[in-house]
Amino acid sequence: MHFEANDDLLKGKQRAQSLKVGMKEKVVQLYDRHFSGEDISGGSDSFWNEFFLLRANVRYLQAHFERCAWDELACQKPAIRRLFGHCTAPLQNHPAMGQDAIRQANALQTLASLIRGAFSCPPTAVAAAEAAAVVGGGGVSVNVGDVDEQQMDSQRPNHPNLDLLMPPNDAESIMQDLLHRLACCLSDDVVQLPIKALAINLLVTMATACDLQYNPMLSYLVSSRVVQDALLLALFEALHVNRSFIATLTYSHTPSAGHQLVVAEQSGPASSVPEPTNLLVVFLEYCSIIMQDTREQSMFNSCKLCFFILTAISEQTRHRAPTLGVDLESAPLACALLDLLVEFCHSHLMRTLPAELYQSALLILHRLLCYQKRTEIRLHYNWHHLWSALFTSARYALSCYQKQPVGTAEPQFLRSLLSLVSSVCLLLNFFVTYGDTFLPTCEVYDLLFYELIRMKSLFEDASQLSLSIISSDPDHPLREAAMQLDRSLVNIRSIIQHFSPRIDEWAEAQGQRSLTQDQVLSVVRSNYESLTLRLYSQLDCFTSFRESIPNENAYFRQLTRKIVTSVRKDAFDASQQLQAKLKDLSSL
Template sequence: MLRRGNEGKKPLKEKIILHYDILFKSHGDDSFDTPTFWEEFFLLKAHPDYIEKKFESFVAKDLIQMKDRLNFLFEKCLEYIQCDQPVRVINALQTMSCLFRGIHSVEVGDHGFDKINLLVGFDMAETSMQVLLRCLTAGLTNDHYNTTIKAVILQLLLVIATGTDNISQNTFVEYLMTNEELYDTLLELLTDPVARSRLGNDTVLLLALMVNYRKYEGVNPFVMRLSVLDDELALSCLGSVISSAFASFNKQFVSKQEESKSSGLFSTITNMVGSMFIGDSDEQKQMIKSNEAILLALYEAIHLNRNFISVLTHSHTDATLVGTPPHTPGGTDDESVPSQPATPTPESFVDASTTRNVLSTFLQYTSVVMQDTKLKRNISSTKLCFIILTCITEDQFANSFIHDENMSFQVCIHKMPMRHRKVKAIVEKPGAPLACWLLDLTVEFIVSHMMKDLPFSQHMRCLGIIHRLMCHEKKCQIRLSYNWRELWTALINLIKFILSNESAIFGRWKKGIFALFTLVINIFNMFITFGDTFLPTPTSYDELYYEIIRLHQVFHSLENFVLRHNANPEYKDVSSRLASSMVNVLAIVRHFNPKIEQYMKDNNMASLTEEEVLEIVKSNYDDLTLKLQHSLDHFERYSERPKETHFFTELVRSISEQYRKTMVFDNIDLQDFMHF
C-alpha cells in the first residue's frame, strides 16, 4: 500500500516567524513575556521581509490594538542592542529598523507624535530614544565592532531619518538632532580609512539629510557645526568620499561608451535617432539617482563652509579613490587600521599617474549628467551641478586656483552626440587651468541644448558661471590661454536659435528671454570694454570684432526683436534695457561693415578672407566710438533663500524616497560572529 503524499501539508515555518506571529497578535498569547523567549528570539536570524509584510497588512486600528506589544518589542530590541553578543546586537538592530520602517508605512494620524506613541510610548519616548542614540553612536566608534555591525547601525539611523518624505515632518529626527555625539561620530567614521571605504556614502547621506532638517525654520546644530568645521582631515575625507563617488560614475560611463562603440551597426542606428545617452541603462539611472545625495553633500559643504573650498584643490590619483580595503568577516582588531588588498587586480586601480582633484572629477561628472535634460532626474542633478559651480565661481580663493596657469589639469568633458557632429568618447587635449575646462563645459551645454523646449533656467545659470569667471579675470587681469572664439560663436548661435524659434520659446519664458539676451550681450560688452585687460593676445581682441562682424545679421535680427516688443507696455522696461546694452555691438557692426563693403568695391572683390577682414578691423579702430557701459562686472550673488528653498525641499524628499525604495537588509552570515 502506497503512503499518501505530502502535497497537502503546509511548509514548515521558520522558528523566528512563529515568534513573529505570536508577537504581532493584538491580544491572546502572552508566551513571549518570558526571559527564555527573548534569549532565543535575538539568537534567531531576523527576517525583515516577513515583518514588513506584516506591517503592510495592518491598518491604524491594528497598530493601536498592538501598541503595548510594539512598545514592549521596542524595549526588548533596545535592551539587546546594549548586550555584548554581536549576533543578538545585529538581530536587534535589524528588527528595530523593521519597526521604524513599518510604523512609517501605516497612516496613523496627522501628527508624528502618534507614531512615537505607538512604537515607543509617550511615557518612555524621551528616555528610550536618548538611550538608543547613545548606544548607536557608541557602537559606530566601538573598536570591537567591525564595519559589518557598524553598517547595520548606520542603516538604522538612515531608516529613522528617511521615514517620511518630508524630513522636517519626521518627529523621530528631532531626537537625532538633540544628540550631541552624532555629528562628531559621523566625522570620526569619515576619518577612519576602513570605515570610510565601506560606510562613506551612507555617512555622507546621513550628514546631508541632517543638515536639511528644518534648516529654514530655526537653528540647526548640524548646519552650525558644519559651517565652522576647520578640521582639515575631516574636510579632506568628506571630499574623498564625494570624489570617489563621482570617479566611480565617470569610470562606468566611459566603460559603457566603449561598449557602445564596439556594438557595431545597432549602436550607429541608435546614435542617429538621438538615443545615445549612456545613462539609459538601469544601472546608470540608479547611479545618477543615488548620487543626488552626494551632490547635495558637496553643495552643503561648499555653500556652508568656506574652508571646504581648499579641499576642491587637493590633488589625488584615481588609485587612491578606487582602491578599497578588504573586508574581514567578523574581524575586530584587524579593521582598526587600514589594510592592503592581498592581490590587487587591474580593475582595482586605474593609472596612478593620472592626477586629478575633487573639482576636475566633478566637472567630468557634470558633463555626463547634463547631457539629457529631458529626464526629470537629470534636470534636478544638472541644476544642482550648476548651482555648485556658481558658488565656486563666486569664491575668490576658488577662482584664484582654477585660473592658476601653474596648475594644469586634463579633464574629460564628455560631449553629447548630435546629428551634425561626430564625437569621440574621449578627446585628448593638452593640460590647462580648470577655468578653461569649466568654460568648455559651459560652451558644450549651450551648443548641445538649443532646443524648442529650452532649458531656460540652466542656460541662465550657465551664462552666469561664464560671467562670474570673466569678472574675476577682469578684476585680476588674468590672461587665460583659451580659445574664446568657441564661446563667442556659441553665444551668437544661441541668440540666433531663440530668434528662429521665437514662437515656441518666447511664449513660455517672455520676460525671461529678454534677461537671457541681455546677459549674453553684456558678456560681449565685457569683452569689448575690458577685453584688453584679460584676453590673451591683441589678436584675440581683433578676432572678437571679426566674429561680431561675421555674424552681424544675428544682431540685426535681435535689434528688430527689440523694436517689435518695445511698443508693448508689458515688455517696455526689459526691451529698453536690452536695447541699451546693444549699443556697442551695433556700433561695431555699423562702423566696420561699410568699410568692408567699400574695400570690396574698391578692389573689385566678391568676398574677403578672414585675414583681409582682420586687417580692415586693425586699421579702423581709431574712429570707432563706443559707449562706456557701467556695472558690467556686477552680478547678484547666489542665495539659497528664498528662490531655491522649494527645490532643495523637493530634492531631500526625492533622496529620502530613493533610500526607502532601494534599501535592502544585508544577508549577514551570523556564523562569523558566533565566536564572540
C-alpha cells in the same frame, strides 16, 4: 669569537622584531588575523559592534594593499568581502550618538580605505582578460557619458577590482544599500557634521577610485538620484556657509588609483598610471554627466543645483592646473569650467529651451570673466569656441521666440528668451570693453570684432524684434525685456555699422566680391581709431550669489522634501523586503 658576535647580533634583532610585533595595536593585529583567513569574531554576535569601537588604522590598511601582489589579494578576497560587508552595518543606526557615532566614523573610514586599496592594485592580465570575457571581450571600460540611466543597470561590466570587495552577482544590491545608507546620513539633520564629512569623503573616494572611463562605481553613483541630490545639497551648504571650503575644492588633490584597465590584444600586463585628482575636476566631470539629459524634472533640478554650486565657486575662482589629460596638461581650472559651459550651450538646443539653466550658465561665465578682468590674467583658451556657443544660444533663443504661436505662448517663457539674448549681448559687450585685459593676444581681440561683423544677421534680427515690441504697445508685457535687449545691442550695432561700409569700400576698391578673414581683419585694425562705443556702467559687477539665494527658497524647500520623501520610501521598501525574507526563513 667573530661568529659568536654575529650570533648575538642576530638574536638581538630577532628579539627587537618580536617585541615590535608584540607592540602592534590591537586593531592592526585583528586586521592581520582577519586577512590571513582566521575568524576573528570567534562566533560572537557582538564582536563587530566592539570591533568598530577601535579606531580604524587607515594607513595600515592602505599599506597592506600596497605591499600585496594581485594574486595575494585574490586569495584574501573572502576576508576583504566580509570586512566590507560588516562595515555597512553601523551605518543604519540613526540618529547616531555616543558609541554609535564612533562605530559609524570608523566604519566609513574603513570602507574608504578598502575601496582605495582595492583599486590601487592593478589586476594581472589574466584577471583583466577574465573580466573582459564576462562582457563579451574587447575590454571592460564603460563610458558613462554614452549611456543613459535606464541602460546603466544592464551595461555594468564585471570589474576585477570591484570583485575584491563584493560578489559580482550581489554588487547591484550591495551598492544600492550602501548608497541608500549614505543618503540617509547626509539628509538627516541630527547626524553630526564629522560623520557627514566622512560620508562625503567616502562618496568622493568611490567617484575617484580609478579613471572616469573605467570606474565601475561611478555608474552606481550617477544612477542613484537620492544620493546625488543629498550630496549636492550637502556640498552647496558647505560652500554657502564656509568660504574656505572653496579653497579646499580647488587646491586639494586626492590620491587616485588612476590605473587604466586595458586588455592587450594577445597578452600583457595592465597599465598603471597613478595620477592625482583635483576635487573640483571630479565635480566638473560629474556635472558634465548630469547635464547630458535635463528633460526629466529630477535631472533638471540636479543640473540647476550643480550650476548653483559652480556659481558659488566662480565668485572666488582660483586657477589651478589639474591633470585632465588630452591637451590641458598645463591649463588652469578656468579652462575646464569654460569647456563645461560651452558643452552645455551646444548640447541643450531643444524645443523647450531650458532658458533658466542657460541663464545660470551665463551668470557663471560672467563671474569668471570678471575675475579674469580684475586679475588681468591672460587666459590662453580657444575663445572662438566660446563665442560660437554664445552666438548659437542667442540665435536659437530668437528662433524659439519666433516659433511661438501668437497669443498662446506664456509671457514668462518669452521673457526668459529675450533675457537670454540680452545676457549674451552683455557678455559680448564685456569682451569688447575689457577683452584687451585678459584675452591672450591682440589678434584674438581683433578676431572678436571679426566674429561680431560676421554674425551681423543675428544682431539685426534681435534688433528688429526688440524694436517691434517697443513700438507695438506701451503696455506690452515684454516691453521692459525688449528695452533691455535694445540697450545691450547699442555697441554691437555701432561696431557693425562702423566697419561694414569700410569693408565694402575696401572690397570694391580691390575689385573683390568676397574677402578672406585676414583681409577683413586688416580693415578692422586700420579703423579702430574712428570707432566710438558706449561705456556700460557696472558691466564688471554682479550681485553676490548669497544675496540671491532667498529667491530660491521654494526650490530648496521642494528639493529637501523630495530627498526626505525618497529616503522614507526606500527605508519602507527595505523594511518590506526584510519582512518578506524573514517570513520565508520562518517557513523553512
